Amino acid sequence: MNILLLGNTGQLGWELQRTLQPLGIVTALDYPEVNMADRDSIRQTVYRFQPDLIVNATAYTAVDKAESEFQLAQAINGIGPGILAEEARKLNAILVHYSTDYVFDGKKGSPYLETDTPNPINVYGRSKLAGEQAVQVVNGAYLIFRTAWVYSLRRDSFVTKVLQWARKNETLHVVDDQISNPTWARMLAEITSLLLARAGDTFLPWLAERKGLYHLAGDGFASRFEWAKMIFKYDPLPREQVTKSLLPAATTDFPSPAQRPPFSAVDCTKFKSTFDLQLPPWEKTLAIAMKMDL
């Protein structure tokens, strides 16, 4: 199988570059080899590699910056995925695409289902929702995985930030009124590849039968404050910590350009039952990530 992976230097794409290898011949590209903000670049890239499977791990993920870069965020997250879906459909290829819990406004108060109505409250969320819809409208063979709070230790993430703060600040305030599912990029990549491997010889029909939108994230949920406490706990070098008190704070204490949903955790039951796969609890995954991720 010919696999085209886009966004291979990102948190998720980096891991997918490894986990997709057993499934076929992987061509992995990132900006500027492919520019998701440029329709021609997308079309030419797909035409050139003629993939059977396209995995799109690219995204404009700078949530605050997106507020002042609407057009760029919309081009990469909102329009590009639709072009990719059109090209995939022409080739009868499967498209795997990722979206975000930030398509929700966070007011529901319990984990969101795929059937809940999105209502994004920031530019990033709106652009990602537009991307989901653009892929769905083309109606080829697609899988959209809405994930949440993705982290890795090799690129800037909430986990690496907390580890840095823990080495600088005697007192640390972290918000406890934003809640979602911490999701290790490596786990997300492993699970994506595992389910693709399940399709076996009947790859296209098997996946086409299961096409659709799924929530896929670390099991369970936490506030950023609870997540930070766990990061302190699993810090592989605790002696380097200088923080003496880690305290809960309110989102309003840290004004930022983009609004965040207060409770955007997603319910992954549909994914687990459709693909017969377990999703490990986020705390367990974090403990493993902090021992192993480099």
Ligand SMILES: NC(=O)c1ccc[n+]([C@@H]2O[C@H](COP(=O)([O-])OP(=O)(O)OC[C@H]3O[C@@H](n4cnc5c(N)ncnc54)[C@H](OP(=O)(O)O)[C@@H]3O)[C@@H](O)[C@H]2O)c1
């Ligand atoms: N990070 C999160 O907390 C989070 C939460 C929910 C959902 N998600 C979704 O999960 C997926 C993976 O996210 P991630 O955290 O792995 O993102 P990431 O680390 O920011 O990686 C995104 C990748 O896209 C590339 N990219 C950006 N602009 C591009 C362009 N114009 N053309 C081609 N490539 C471009 C980036 O390249 P450069 O590094 O060179 O810019 C980077 O390699 C995305 O769909 C994201 O929306 C992420």
